[in-house]
Amino acid sequence: MNAPHIVWIHRSDAAGSDLLGGKGAGLARLTEAGVRVPPAFVVSTAAFRAAVGADLLAEIDTMAGGVAPDAAAEDLEAVGAEVRELIGGVALGDTLTGAVAKAYAALGHDAAVAVRSSSAAEDSADHSFAGEHDTYLWVSGEAELINRIRDCWASLFTARAMDYRRKAGLSSAGASMAVVVQVMVPARAAGVFMTLNPENGDRSKVVCESVWGLGEPVVSGSVTPDRFYLDKVTGEIVRRDLVVKDVRLVRAASGQGTTSAQVEPELREAPSVTAEELTELLRLAKLVERQFGVPQDGEFVIGSDEGAENVYLVQSRPETVWSRTSPSRATREGSVIDSILSHLVPGSARQA
Known part of the structure; x- marks a missing residue:
């Protein structure tokens, strides 16, 4: 056939x-x-x-x-x-x-x-x-x-x-x-998630990175995104690293392709995803990790309206760095040195 x-x-x-x-x-x-x-x-x-x-x-x-x-x-x-x-x-x-x-x-x-x-x-x-x-x-x-x-x-x-x-x-x-x-989903915000902490391999966390507009700048590493650390057990947002987001990637005026646009002043320092959306991302991240059986590195997009029902996944793949290390060893040995490296060498912790 x-x-x-x-x-x-x-x-x-x-x-x-x-x-x-x-x-x-x-x-x-x-x-x-x-x-x-x-x-x-x-x-x-x-x-x-x-x-x-x-x-x-x-x-x-x-x-x-x-x-x-x-x-x-x-x-x-x-x-x-x-x-x-x-x-x-x-x-x-x-x-x-x-x-x-x-x-x-x-x-x-x-x-x-x-x-x-x-x-x-x-x-x-x-x-x-x-x-x-x-x-x-x-x-x-x-x-x-x-x-x-x-x-x-x-x-x-x-x-x-x-x-x-x-x-x-x-x-x-x-x-x-x-x-x-x-x-295409008209993206109010978008980004990536990992079902472990890329700084130290801690599998008790989900980490989400996001920006306003389309998520390609996050995937390519061309911008610094907001970063949220979520606890898999309690669901708590244990840490927020918010950045100034001056520009976003949007649909070009011609209707074909993309272009950069200025972010409204009142949104530049605001979190690009809401607490409700992060809760939904945590649920989805845990679900796909169970489905695939290994830690995941994925991409998401959030539609033009706020709310959990507007959160979509557009990719999920096996995480390829920390997944090769045993969970206990990754958490114990990576917590200090890799956190340092991730700050000294931008993007060093996320090679997948």
């Missing part, structure tokens, strides 16, 4: 990351767990392979596999650029284009969507690939969607993605990409 080219996350029939990619498979499991997730479908890895075709896949594998293990960054970029150009010229074909158009129409007429790369190798317990592949927000219209799907396929061969695979001991030959197409 041929693998499907379009898979809805709420009807995935337990399809795994080999077909849906890491993000797609994670979203499917979140949906199975009853978590509030924006509607989405996945253009599968089978669709990628069918569109690119056996001959071009073989050529790409030869080019990617021919990169020396110690190749310089400029050599990686040169090969990657050549492969991306080849993928950029791929025509999806009438069958796949029609299937994408039908699924997209089911989300609503010219629905605004996020188009997210979902590599078959990413978001495992050993390799997260966070930020290595491309994501496009506020995409609208069938033609634009098709272009962005192709761009996500091509991002499999950026120099940074190829270098990540090389350092992780993975080959770029045979790499495969799915693409998640998910309804």
Whole structure:
């Protein structure tokens, strides 16, 4: 039986990351767990392979596999650029284009969507690939969607993605990409959560980082977010680190893509999530940790209105740093030195 080219996350029939990619498979499991997730479908890895075709896949594998293990960054970029150009010229074909158009129409007429790369190798317990592949927000219209799907396929061969695979001991030959197409939530606030304390590995805490607007600046590490520490047992907010938030990422005036906008003066020092929303994030974080069986590193978005019912999860993946350390040892040995390092080297505690 041929693998499907379009898979809805709420009807995935337990399809795994080999077909849906890491993000797609994670979203499917979140949906199975009853978590509030924006509607989405996945253009599968089978669709990628069918569109690119056996001959071009073989050529790409030869080019990617021919990169020396110690190749310089400029050599990686040169090969990657050549492969991306080849993928950029791929025509999806009438069958796949029609299937994408039908699924997209089911989300609503010219629905605004996020188009997210979902590599078959990413978001495992050993390799997260966070930020290595491309994501496009506020995409609208069938033609634009098709272009962005192709761009996500091509991002499999950026120099940074190829270098990540090389350092992780993975080959770029045979790499495969799915693409998640998910309804955009008009974000009042957004951010990330971890079901342990990234400063010391303490699994009795959930830590949430958030900003006004879309969460991509938090994911990319380009801004300093608000940070909240929640106790898993008592539900108490044990610590709040609030920052001044001057700008936020919002939908561009054209309707396509994003732009930066100034935050209203009265909101700049205000917490970007409410106590009620943090309580809901704590509930969801604990739920997904139970569902996946290991500490999680996830992303959330909060809709335009306040309240728990407006909190959505848009990703959850295994945490890849502290999860490899036993809970007691992580809490005991990491509490001092890693807290110091996290302040001396920004972002050092959150590598996933």
